[in-house]
Amino acid sequence: MTVFGCNDCFGCANLRKSSYCIFNKQYKKTDYEEQIKEMELNTVIGVKKAQEKVREFWKTQPNKYHQGLKNLNSTGSYVTNCKNVNDSYLIRESENMRYCQYMQMPKNKECYDTTIWGANMELHYETCLSGENSYNLKFCVNCWPACRDDEYCMDLFSSSDCFGCIGLKKKQYCILNKQYSKEEYKTLVPKIKKHMDEMPYIDSQSLVYKYGEFFPSDFSLYGYNNTIAMQHFPITEEEAKKKGYTWIEVPRGEYAITKKIFELPDSIEEVNDSILKEVIECENCKNAYRILENELIFLRNEKLPLPNLCHDCRYERRINDRLKIQLYGRSCMCAGNVDSTGIYKNTIEHFHGDKPCEEKFKTGYNLDSKEIVYCEKCYQQEVY
Template sequence: MKKCSLCHGEFEVSIDEVDFLKKINFKFGDKTVAFLEPTQCPDCRNMIRTSHRNEQYLYQRKSDLSGKQLISLYDPLSSRGKNYTVYSQSEWHGDSWDSTVYGRDFDFSRSFFEQFYELNDAVPKMALIAVGNENSDFTTGTGYCKNCYLINSSEYCEDCYYGKLLQSCHDSVDCSYLYDSERCYECFSCRKCYGCVHVYYSQNCSDCFFSENLNGCKNCFLCTNLNNKEYYFMNQTLDKKEYQCRVEEFMGSYSNFKKASEILKKLRCERIHKYSNITNSENCTGDFIIGSRNCHNCYDMNDSEDCRNVWLGVQVKDVYDCSNMYIKPELNYQVMGTIETFHVAFSLYIFHSQNVLYSEQIHHSKDLFGCVGMKNKQYCILNKQYPKEEYSRMVERIVEHMVETGEWSQFFPPQYSPHGYNESLASEYYPLSKQVVTSRGWHWHEDRTQAAYQGEHYPISDNIKAVPEDIIQHILECEKAKKLYKIIPHELRFYKSMKVPIPRLCPDERHKNRMLLRNPRHLWGRKCAKCQSNIQTTYAPDRSEMVLCGECYLGEVY
């Protein structure tokens, strides 16, 4: 057992991990460069990676190229953000600038991270992390989306608003972890659903409301743990007409939606829970794994194999200790945010590239070390171009230098993150107090936003039927955070067509409420509540839910 250098807890480096470190090594000339075994536990490794990712907080600032107003991940008033050069996506991808202009020699009298972040601060940044989108300027961590607004970590979506991790979805609002679905509202961890409202952990369902853990169901309201049922209300069958009358009593009314939510909370506590959501998979541990094999301590994985400690992956192969990996990344280690990459390590936001080390924001490139903001480049170090042979010799020397300084095989330190820890994805899964964050030398973002609107309070009708079209012209105040928010035209049309009331919380608070539904990404040992067999589960042993092993769960629910 090893002791984590950050949290000081014990952790084990498995034989599989040792073998993977041999497989992922890089070859420069005749010399093979290997990575050292990790010094932090898997949770701390993930926390360090995700401290560099901001998904929720956007800021207004000017493009440093055109002077136009834009929306950015980087706060222009923060200690780090104010020093950045920021371009819009189209400007960044344009031909008016060249990242090699910022190239520099490596100084062997100084640390690598110090030099890398001097370069990082100088190279223009893309305002938002996005690839191939259309009319989706207010999204980040997105690819190939159209007509989307305030979504993140999503691909191939259209007409979606206020969401996280939407994959191939259409016309959906306020959803998270939604796959291949359409016309859904406030749904969480659902797949192949249509016309569903406040439905969680369900698949292949249509026209269901305030329900959880349904499979192949239609027209169900306030139901849990059902399979292939129709016209069920609180797990009791009704005829079609009676069902429709009962449901219509709730639709459109904010007060009645609140009542339904409270009933569902009670049903959630009472229902049986499966130890893990692993489907059509072989030899996997973690949660929310589908169509995968040999994936251990992995979460939100689809069609992947031979992975360990991966948080969110789609078609991933031979990847260890990575987060937000999409569209066939292979042989990656300690990477955050990729699309279609091969042989990449210790890097951030790499797209359609290969053989990349210790780099950030790289597109369609290969054979890079310590580079930032590169497009269609090869054989560069700190953004400086080298001949192939000299590139290999220099990388060998830099690796030896990093071994001496203790930087080799370490991820970018959180103190260099462009975001405050409380802005980062890490804070959602590993919340820390301001005191702890600052004591570690990491940044804390001070929220300077205040409700400056002094106009008349806009009264929101209880039922969506009575809400006038002019609500889109008014500013609303969040009932919880007191932040200001607005209803946009498409959003209002969606609410009226779906018969759902106007939300009383701002988008950020709605997101936080959905994330409370998700278990920690951590495995505990626990016993099945029925047969007492040992299970690995994201339900901590001190939690009160009835958690069953896979075999007992099937016997109870199916």
């Protein structure tokens, strides 16, 4: 949920320049502070109750179909200050791109099917972990900074006109890490591409990889379950192996648990420094975790209780609250004076009057989500 220019608000949604509000209800400063105190947010029980109430309240408020600001002709989730960026995810200050994700370092343009990270990159096609003034890269991984005109390369640094190379620094006109003259390079590369088309690589799933395809998943050093793909397209180990993906279970250290969750103090005021020596069992996955000194200082300053989840489970919980990379075709849920579920009542008459809004869009909210999803115009009329 979003608020704009607000401070000292709790559990609110779609407010602008507001202060001392709880669940969108205005309070005086003293009353607000008293209400917050009564919630006992310094305790585990208080936080859990508050989280449940917040989530229930948010379900009653409209969401803008698109999480992003100041875009032109763009679609995707968390796309901001972009022009002609479509079907993309977590992009900032870029233009003329499609099927790109995790590129929040501006400014980027003319990229297609590119993942991580950006910073003035241009003309990238099927690249990953590349950026920082790089130009015209194809099928490359981790090539930066100022790499140019490279294809099928990995881990290059400030290199250009390289094909099938790895780990080079400030090189030019190399093929498979062997140095060539400019003329030799220009002659050999077209022959290699032709050979790739005539004798393509065929993976374990009988997929054919000619020139123009990214590296096969067979070559990946990581298990499917250890990548961000698992966050957006979760599958089981059996499903992954059927598709030819590697699955790697990272071994965890074995630690003697000294504290169960139910043994932890309920409020942060009851916690003393001895907690730094304890090995705590995660409430969810049962793995071990510890509280670090700086973490304890933060919790005390913010008057927050000890976490009952390990670091990995806390991370997964945060990620699960975020929209995923998939987009779905949907219609605006504004039905006139109320939303189509009848839960939310509009505060102002919309441009379509008392008839249902006919706007359609692509959104990260799937068809089964419980959120109320409005188009840009209906949302703006409610919030602004």
